[in-house]
Amino acid sequence: MKNIYFIGECMVELRAMSAATLHQSFAGDVYNSAVYLKRCFPQVTTSVVTALGQDNLSKKMLERFEGEQINTQLVFAHDSKVPGVYYIETDEYGERSFIYWRNDSAAKKVVDFLDADALEQLCQGDMFFFSGISLAIIEESAREHFWKVVTQLKDAGVKIVFDPNYRARLWNSIEETKEQYHLAFTLADITLPGVEDLTTLYNVHSVEAVVEYLEPYKIEEIVVKNGPESVVTKQADTLQSHTIIPVTNVVDTTSAGDAFNGVYLGARLSDKSISSAVQLAAKAAGAVIQQPGAIAPKDIFQLAMVEAGI
Ligand code: ADP
Numbered sequence: 001m002k003n004i005y006f007i008g009e010c011m012v013e014l015r016a017m018s019a020a021t022l023h024q025s026f027a028g029d030v031y032n033s034a035v036y037l038k039r040c041f042p043q044v045t046t047s048v049v050t051a052l053g054q055d056n057l058s059k060k061m062l063e064r065f066e067g068e069q070i071n072t073q074l075v076f077a078h079d080s081k082v083p084g085v086y087y088i089e090t091d092e093y094g095e096r097s098f099i100y101w102r103n104d105s106a107a108k109k110v111v112d113f114l115d116a117d118a119l120e121q122l123c124q125g126d127m128f129f130f131s132g133i134s135l136a137i138i139e140e141s142a143r144e145h146f147w148k149v150v151t152q153l154k155d156a157g158v159k160i161v162f163d164p165n166y167r168a169r170l171w172n173s174i175e176e177t178k179e180q181y182h183l184a185f186t187l188a189d190i191t192l193p194g195v196e197d198l199t200t201l202y203n204v205h206s207v208e209a210v211v212e213y214l215e216p217y218k219i220e221e222i223v224v225k226n227g228p229e230s231v232v233t234k235q236a237d238t239l240q241s242h243t244i245i246p247v248t249n250v251v252d253t254t255s256a257g258d259a260f261n262g263v264y265l266g267a268r269l270s271d272k273s274i275s276s277a278v279q280l281a282a283k284a285a286g287a288v289i290q291q292p293g294a295i296a297p298k299d300i301f302q303l304a305m306v307e308a309g310i
Helices: 030-040 054-067 106-113 115-123 132-137 139-153 174-189 195-202 207-217 256-269 275-290 300-307
Strands: 002-005 011-018 021-027 043-051 075-077 085-090 097-103 127-131 160-164 220-222 231-235 236-243
Touching: 002 021, 002 256, 021 030, 021 054, 030 043, 030 127, 030 132, 030 195, 030 256, 030 275, 030 300, 043 054, 043 106, 043 174, 054 075, 106 127, 106 139, 115 139, 127 132, 127 139, 132 174, 139 160, 139 174, 139 231, 160 174, 160 256, 174 195, 174 207, 207 220, 207 231, 231 275, 236 275, 256 275, 275 300
Parallel strands: 002 043, 002 127, 011 085, 043 075, 127 160
Antiparallel strands: 011 021, 085 097, 220 231, 231 236
16 A cells, blocks of 8 residues: 655634634645545555644644544644644635744644654655645754655655745745755655746746756656646656646635645556646646635535546
């Protein structure tokens, strides 16, 4: 059975439904990817590696992970911290705005829990995924240990997967981000950047420019996302462009890239070719953006994926 670990943060989501009503759910890039992967490829063991607290919301979050059949063996409970929270509201023009309370979240401590036992378990994985958001939330003092863990996993034959998912507000400076991303690209076997993320950081404005920028890193598999534009992949010397059918009824693009990542990696772990993995991933992302919120209702999502031939 194939096995993938997603390290990072899942938050409590509070969505304003009306002036007096908030809808509470859970979301976060690596969690979103894990959910969509598992929904499409139940045979792949899918684990989230994070830290929560001992509070009731943490317990509910853990139950939600389990409800999505996500393995929680490496979900740790911090003795004094609690999960991060974000509030989202959409104005009358459909513009979304967010407020975050995540600077002191339990997830920032996740690397402290990566002891020899955890490492032994992670070494059994086929893939280890982290994003630019995972990197940003890890405390500076824990970075050295984090990179040591990633290096050990790579040496053990685990494929290292990185999505830059750049969020400027989570970083102190662009220089700091670039330094961390350089380490990530150096160790990555697979990377799934979006053009927009890299534009701010490296002044690259097209899928071709992204591929060229990554050339010196010798990454085995590069998958460049660009909204509704074609996805471009590069494996060894094979460059392929994959046409995406644009969705006309876009409701909320939150987690398009996360759904894409999860389904793409699930497909690759299930021995699908790069082009069929991209098609399935694009179908999943297309379904997700027609629903509000990060996690689409299971039945609607499942139906779209059955239509996609999964
Ligand atoms: P990210 O969230 O990483 O910035 P993108 O916005 O590039 O990701 O989108 C990720 C994927 O979602 C795209 O590669 C595509 O498959 C799908 N997608 C995004 N926007 C659309 C759209 N308008 N129509 C159809 N598919 C879309």
